[in-house]
Amino acid sequence: MILKDKVAIVTGGTRGIGFAVVKGFLDNGAKVALLGSRQETVDSALSKLGEANPNYSVLGFCPDLLCTAAVEEMVRSVVNQWGRVDILVNNAGISDAKPFYDYDEAHFDHVMDVNVKAVYNCTHAVAGLMKEQGGGVILNTSSMVSLYAQASGSAYPVSKFAINGLTKALARELGKDGIRVNAVAPGITATDMVAALDQSIIQRMSAGIPLRRLGTAEDVANAFLYLASDMASYVTGEVLSVDGGFVG
Numbered sequence: 281m282i283l284k285d286k287v288a289i290v291t292g293g294t295r296g297i298g299f300a301v302v303k304g305f306l307d308n309g310a311k312v313a314l315l316g317s318r319q320e321t322v323d324s325a326l327s328k329l330g331e332a333n334p335n336y337s338v339l340g341f342c343p344d345l346l347c348t349a350a351v352e353e354m355v356r357s358v359v360n361q362w363g364r365v366d367i368l369v370n371n372a373g374i375s376d377a378k379p380f381y382d383y384d385e386a387h388f389d390h391v392m393d394v395n396v397k398a399v400y401n402c403t404h405a406v407a408g409l410m411k412e413q414g415g416g417v418i419l420n421t422s423s424m425v426s427l428y429a430q431a432s433g434s435a436y437p438v439s440k441f442a443i444n445g446l447t448k449a450l451a452r453e454l455g456k457d458g459i460r461v462n463a464v465a466p467g468i469t470a471t472d473m474v475a476a477l478d479q480s481i482i483q484r485m486s487a488g489i490p491l492r493r494l495g496t497a498e499d500v501a502n503a504f505l506y507l508a509s510d511m512a513s514y515v516t517g518e519v520l521s522v523d524g525g526f527v528g
């Protein structure tokens with residue numbers, strides 16, 4: 281119960297890594313607002329959680345993460361319900377495999393909007409509140425491509441390099457207010473996002489994993505659990521790789 285009575289918001293909490301984070305946080309005593317892109321996916325996640333444990337304290341929202349007013353309204357709803365926000369997990373994201381020659385500006389902007397601008401919006405919506413509360417934890421989902429890039433879909437590594445930059449910048453700026461900011465950089469993790477990638481890309485990447493298996497969403501969620509908890513009370517500005525030892 282290392283997050284007993286903590287209040288958390290998890291974007292991209294409906295599926296994959298985010299859902300495992302939500303479940304891990306709930307199992308450790310947190311109250312969690314899970315976010316998805318639409319009501320249908322949020323309802324489906326809430327129903328799975330209700331079946332797993334009807335006593336979970338969990339709410340669902342689907343604000344447009346690119347609309348500051350909608351994000352701020354979601355944060356107000358969480359505060360009205362539970363009085364505070366202790367942890368924000370910026371996990372929602374989209375991958376990309378498009379060859380650079382096929383790129384247009386709208387495609388580049390879309391990846392950057394979902395993977396970076398939305399993170400800024402959510403973080404900005406809770407940072408002042410966390411400062412008033414005397415502290416908080418902000419966690420971002422980066423990727424191993426933030427270290428090694430990838431051979432197509434260039435906006436994706438660009439967006440994750442940006443996430444590492446935001447993580448380190450805000451760790452330095454917000455530390456004095458008791459706010460810790462860290463990122464988790466998953467390797468290839470068996471979720472819908474990976475299932476959507478070309479098999480040849482998965483095979484090429486898998487060949488370099490020392491632990492000889494893809495990660496599970498739970499492998500990654502455990503890192504979030506640690507970083508969200510007081511066990512990581514002196515850890516900030518870190519990008520923690522959870523990638524089976526992948527070395528590029």
Ligand SMILES: NC(=O)c1ccc[n+]([C@@H]2O[C@H](COP(=O)([O-])OP(=O)(O)OC[C@H]3O[C@@H](n4cnc5c(N)ncnc54)[C@H](OP(=O)(O)O)[C@@H]3O)[C@@H](O)[C@H]2O)c1
Nearest residue numbers: 292294296297316317318321372373423468469471472473
């Ligand atoms: N899987 C991997 O191998 C891997 C590796 C490194 C990093 N990551 C990162 O881990 C995070 C989660 O990945 P995943 O593999 O768990 O993905 P996933 O299974 O595809 O789930 C993506 C999540 O993000 C939400 N989402 C997507 N677009 C959104 C939007 N425009 N607005 C709001 N929410 C949106 C989805 O909500 P809906 O269910 O409503 O669509 C879903 O909850 C991402 O940031 C990804 O870049 C993944």
